Amino acid sequence: MRVLVAEDERVLADTVAEGLRRLSMAVDVVYDGASAIERLGVNRYDVAVLDRDMPGATGDEVCRWVTESGSGTKVLLLTAAAGIRDRVEGLGLGADDYLTKPFAFAELVARLQALSRRSGPALPPVLEQDGVVLDVARHTASRDGQILSLSPKEFAVLHVLLRAGGRVVSAEDLLEQAWDENTDPFTNTVRMTVMTLRRKLGDPPVIHTVPRAGYRLGS
Secondary structure, three states: OEEEEEOOOHHHHHHHHHHHHHOOOEEEEEOOHHHHHHHHHHOOOOEEEEEOOOOOOOHHHHHHHHHHHOOOOEEEEEEOOOOHHHHHHHHHOOOOEEEEOOOOHHHHHHHHHHHHHHOOOOOOOEEEEOOEEEEOOOOEEEEOOEEOOOOHHHHHHHHHHHHHOOOOEOHHHHHHHHOOOOOOOOOOHHHHHHHHHHHHHOOOOOEEEEOOOEEEEOO
């Protein structure tokens, strides 16, 4: 899942982003609405978390921009206003969900996962192929019953490959879906992550390199 967090309370924004990254999400952070619109115009996000009271452009204005752009990005509005009228108003702007501050991090994660499932074809909560099992909600992975100790990026790459259902995934697509915008696209980070993931999955190999095309998961 790739997420944009737009929140002018920097400590909150950075804390949320760090927590989401530990759950293998690719997260970009901005602190004002104008920057949010700029990022949304350049990158493809599954979900945008928008504070309603941001400088530059309010969360409401950014939400309206997302709706009119037709990008398909889901919007979760954050606000300190807890009244029903405020929630109805936010949803009326085109937001897909609404969360009041203060909020529990676990609830934010659950709402993001629910929105991500709605952003594309429905997928089962547990993905399985060739003995590899990945439980996104519990953030666990195993092969043939053996629990795997994966880094957040290894987990994210495995998730993308499992979602592909045996189709080839290019290195560029892996980079876009599993890393944030601060990653240098000319590094070998994708190749190195796939290499360590392949080693942890063990034999026989289930991740195959397709020359000049990318990677696929399958026997």
